[in-house]
Amino acid sequence: MQATEIEEGLWHWTGPAVTTSRGSLDKGSVYYEAPDALVLVDPVAPVGAHTDPFWRALDRDVARVGLQVLVILTTRKHARDQEAIENRYSATTVQAWECGEHESSPAGRLPRLPTAVELRACGRGGERAIWLPRRRTIVAGTVIHGVDGVALSRDVGADAAPTTHAAEAELAALAELDPRHVLTCVGPPVLDVGGEALRRALS
Numbered sequence: 001m002q003a004t005e006i007e008e009g010l011w012h013w014t015g016p017a018v019t020t021s022r023g024s025l026d027k028g029s030v031y032y033e034a035p036d037a038l039v040l041v042d043p044v045a046p047v048g049a050h051t052d053p054f055w056r057a058l059d060r061d062v063a064r065v066g067l068q069v070l071v072i073l074t075t076r077k078h079a080r081d082q083e084a085i086e087n088r089y090s091a092t093t094v095q096a097w098e099c100g101e102h103e104s105s106p107a108g109r110l111p112r113l114p115t116a117v118e119l120r121a122c123g124r125g126g127e128r129a130i131w132l133p134r135r136r137t138i139v140a141g142t143v144i145h146g147v148d149g150v151a152l153s154r155d156v157g158a159d160a161a162p163t164t165h166a167a168e169a170e171l172a173a174l175a176e177l178d179p180r181h182v183l184t185c186v187g188p189p190v191l192d193v194g195g196e197a198l199r200r201a202l203s
Helices: 050-066 080-089 165-178 194-202
Strands: 003-007 011-021 023-034 036-039 069-073 092-095 118-120 128-131 137-142 144-146 151-155 182-183
Touching: 023 144, 023 182, 036 050, 069 080, 080 092, 118 137, 118 165, 128 194, 137 194, 151 194, 165 194
Parallel strands: 036 069, 069 092, 137 182
Antiparallel strands: 003 011, 011 023, 023 036, 118 128, 128 137, 144 151
């Protein structure tokens, strides 16, 4: 497990690896202290020696922040350890792919998103990216992978859907946000130069 503080109240951590078209890449998760909730994106609990320290640290943070714990899943594929978090912290889970762009919930069926947390179309049905405007940060599910901490790549796995003009437009709209950070849920994140790395990945 590797936990990285991106900015105050914004962390990225890694869990067990997953096999991708680019080989074995760590699963990634995001911790964000929004103004009115503690948000965990695609959370994965580490295994082995890191398990107990992870839960102790998260227990401390939840107690310190004192806000509702909200889990956001970018895609059904990333239903990882949210049930353990729901049980431990009475957390609520938002299935982002059921929400439209900028919507907090379809027909009021899902919890409202916290302040300064937005969902964005990302070129793939059944998936949403997350935009944290106050941190100029995109959280990507499966459509964008981290490569080496500097570069990003598009998912070209066997189950990746063919790219359409609409999908290209949605991905271009993400790049136009010019994010400072791109926090990936597959592979290492890109910090400080996220917009440049995203534009290169989409070119």
